[in-house]
């Protein structure tokens with residue numbers, strides 16, 4: 001039996017990210033879970049217009065997307081509770097900059113993507129920022145044979161309905177592979 005839930009967005013869990021930007025000349029970080037992949041080289045961020053960070057992304061045309069690991073849950077949650085209008089969230093982290101110079105990144109996060117703003121989609125209450133990934137940085141400890149190993153990254157996952165954080169489960173099948181077991185299935 002199906003129960004109607006109204007128009008509820010159930011596209012969770014999502015990775016929780018820390019988005020970095022320079023706002024009024026200073027680094028600021030905001031927790032963003034409404035992230036997307038536009039094509040393999042670009043990302044989207046759905047950010048309410050009321051946030052302090054938005055103006056900095058528009059002004060500099062740059063931002064960073066940092067992936068905190070599960071053990072950074074307190075700092076990540078704090079960046080989603082407090083506004084840069086009132087507190088200096090950058091003091092929580094060691095910060096570094098890459099080629100774009102105005103996209104602050106969190107050294108403690110195992111993965112950092114430095115992005116150049118390519119488009120802002122204007123929704124009534126949200127700015128959807130679309131950015132091209134210019135450079136990605138990874139902590140060597142989360143790589144296996146030179147590739148990002150998400151078991152080592154331990155990304156922080158978020159669900160809206162219960163406002164909770166989750167950890168990644170176990171890898172259990174190979175993509176573009178396990179489905180081959182159905183090759184030759186009966187088609188109608």
Ligand SMILES: Cc1cc2nc3c(=O)[nH]c(=O)nc-3n(C[C@H](O)[C@H](O)[C@H](O)COP(=O)(O)O)c2cc1C
Pocket residue numbers: 016028029030031032033034035046047048050051052053054076077079080081082083084085158
């Ligand atoms: C787990 C979590 C996820 C969040 N995801 C989003 C999001 O995707 N979009 C958004 O606009 N705000 C999101 N927020 C809220 C902002 O992070 C929060 O309002 C923040 O304090 C704004 O910071 P700023 O004013 O310094 O820009 C999230 C908060 C939390 C705790």
